[in-house]
Amino acid sequence: MDFSKFSKTPPHLKEAMELMKAGRLKEATTLIQSNLNGVAADNNTDTNTDANTNTMKDVTPDKPKLEDSAAKTAKSTNKEKPVSTDKPSSEPFNKLSDTLQDIADKMKDFKLDLPAAMDLSALGSGATTHSEPDIPANAQFLKGTLKSAQGNHSYRLYIPASYEQALQKDLSLPLIVMLHGCTQSPEDFATGTRMNELAEENQCLIVYPSQPTSANPNRCWNWFQPSDQHQGQGEPAWLAALTRSIIKDYAVDSSRVYVAGLSAGAAMAIIMAEAYPDLYAAVGVHSGLAYRSATDLPSAMMAMRKGSSASSSPTKNGKFVPTIILHGDQDHTVSIRNGEQIFEQAKQRLQAQKSDLNTQQHQCGSKQNRRSTQLEIRDNKGNSQLKYWKIHGAGHSWSGGSSAGSYTDPNGPDASKEMLRFFLSH
Structure with a gap:
């Protein structure tokens, strides 16, 4: 709902502020989390708004069943039986420096149904168990x-059938780090992208880090938290440690290591390229967001919906990492504006470091593939440094993926093939 229509602070925020004043911070956080995980009451006046655009999520599952409004209200105001906090959570609000009133003021700026927009429960508390992909x-x-x-972290590593032959020939293979989207698992992401199949064809190793529910209830990478946006700390630190571990333990060519992701995974891939530009030779971004496009949950919601309001200027002295971007122009979960901002951010850094660049644009399409517009920047040697695929008619899903996985669009272009082709040219 649009809180600007009301003169009073929302009841649950008012109660939470009282708890905070009394020093009961844990209970205040629990109360906010309880309301964020609830479903908005039926007083939203915008009856023409698509429900999918009003949900703070990385992927778009089926619409959840709405709770009875009276039951929901009782749940959020019951002081005798607070919501259990036994389940680990990475609720961003407990890391914000803003006061609760500041948060309420920020909410007033949003012209959407905020409780529904923040409803992460629609994603489920943890990813569905997915079957093993065929190998x-x-x-x-x-x-x-x-x-x-940062703790113990699980992952899946795909080793192609030709690996032993490569060892006998003393060959080092490329490595691709694949970062899944919210609610997904490594198994699901491998199935949906078909990246293992391409690894067989091109003799690559693929590592799929797994985001646990203890770090984020919906398995989202925490790309919007400042503590997870820099080198040497948070999620970037352990992802870099995992990358280096695979390089050390297997026959990997350290000059051909790449990182890619979908949505929240794509946003984290951008962070990895920003934080560790000497570790990754190229980055692939599917339906993601630009570096530091958000620094808390409210700004993340706004960025996903409308693009970032932050400056697109690259950080000082940063090394350009070759980048390929794919984004559907009908993406109602992460706006196409974000793909444009990623491109502009990368272009500024590329132009600052290289001269004699050549920009090309062309369109393509076929009966099998959606129509797309491609914008490409090549260096003076003809090497592709930055490529942006705007896929017309596509939503928030992996283009050309297998329907056996979640959040895929079987219609091409084939994002996996295009990313791998781009990667192996660097």
Whole structure:
């Protein structure tokens, strides 16, 4: 709802502020989390708004069943039986420096149904268990755990059937780090992108880090939290540690290591390229957001909906990492404006470091593939440095992916093939 229509602070925020004044911070956080995980009352006057555009989520599941308004109100105001906090949560509000009143003031700026927009419960508390993808004989899809300063982290590693032959020939193989979207698992992401199949064809290793529900209830990478946006801390630190561990333990060519992701995973891929430009030779971004396009939950919601209001200027002295971007122009979860901002941010850094650049634009399409507009910048040697695919008619899903995985669009262009082709040219 639009809180600007009311003269009073929302009841649950008022109660939370009283708890905070009394020093009961944990209870205040629990109360806010309870309301964010609830469903908005039926007093939203905008009856023509698409429900999918009013949901703070990385992917677009089926519309959840609405709670009875009276039951929901009783749930959010019941002081005798507070919501259990036994389940780990990375609720961003407990890391914000804003006061609760400041948060309420920020909410007033949004012209959408805020309680519904913040409803993460629609994504489910944890990803569905997905079946193992099929792999050819002699290939391996290993389960591993990385122990780091940030804790223990699980991952899946795909090793192609030709790996032993490569070892015998003393060959080093490329490595691709694949970051899944919210509610997804490594298994699901591997199935949907078909990246393992391409690894067989091109002799690559693929590692799929897994975001646990203890870090985010919906398995989203926390791209919007300042503590997870920089080198040497948070999620970027352990993802970099995992990358280095695979390079050390397997026959990996350290000059051909790449990172890619979908949505929240794509936003984190951008952060990894920003934080560790010497570790990754190229980055692939599917339906993602530009670096530091958000620094808290409210700004994340706004960025997803309308693009970032922050400056698109690259950080000082940053190294340009070759970038390929794919984004559907009918994406109602992460606006196409974000793809444009990623391109502009990368272009500014590229122009600051290289001269004699050549920009090309062309369109393509076929009966099998959606129509797309491609904008590409090549260097003076003809090498593609920055490529942006705007896919017409596509929503928030992996283009050309397998319907056996979640959040995929079987209609091309094939994002996996295009990313791998771009990666292997660097």
